[in-house]
Amino acid sequence: MTLTASKLRENVYRILDEVLATGTPVEIERNGRLLRIVPVEASPGSADAARWIERPDAITGDIEDTVLVSPAVVLELQFLHEIGRLAVGAEEVATALNVQFDIRLCPLAFSAVAHSALELSWTRDPFDRLIVGHASAGSHGLVTKDKLIHEHFAGASW
Numbered sequence: 001m002t003l004t005a006s007k008l009r010e011n012v013y014r015i016l017d018e019v020l021a022t023g024t025p026v027e028i029e030r031n032g033r034l035l036r037i038v039p040v041e042a043s044p045g046s047a048d049a050a051r052w053i054e055r056p057d058a059i060t061g062d063i064e065d066t067v068l069v070s071p072a073v074v075l076e077l078q079f080l081h082e083i084g085r086l087a088v089g090a091e092e093v094a095t096a097l098n099v100q101f102d103i104r105l106c107p108l109a110f111s112a113v114a115h116s117a118l119e120l121s122w123t124r125d126p127f128d129r130l131i132v133g134h135a136s137a138g139s140h141g142l143v144t145k146d147k148l149i150h151e152h153f154a155g156a157s158w
Helices: 005-010 012-022 047-052 071-082 090-101 110-117 126-137 147-152
Strands: 002-004 027-029 034-036
Touching: 002 005, 005 012, 005 147, 012 027, 012 034, 012 090, 027 047, 027 090, 071 090, 126 147
Parallel strands: 002 027
Antiparallel strands: 027 034
């Protein structure tokens, strides 16, 4: 999308939020030259990335009212990005979910997740096994469109 500087000025915050949410760059034409606004992926040490790191003490209020995501989901998103099936990296998705919707990493211990996943012999997908194991070990629901997960995990919805 290419905009004039005047259009950018009129809608600067909406445009910036859209770039962050979608990852799609916006070009601005100014005096016959193009400028580009692009999102920059958070580096592991950045403030946005730090918000996403597992911090059980950062969850305030009732954990039952908090939307959490399994770290296995983040790993699967990165894998999908690396094989070209997802345009953006996991850190960018995770940061956007955290900033826009206050979705956080579940602090459940990996040992509990792995123990629960051991019993899920209905799938050979290691990500699905870990994600469902995480939901099961934490007695959480799981939002997914995966039909196989719906067939085997009563806590699945969508």
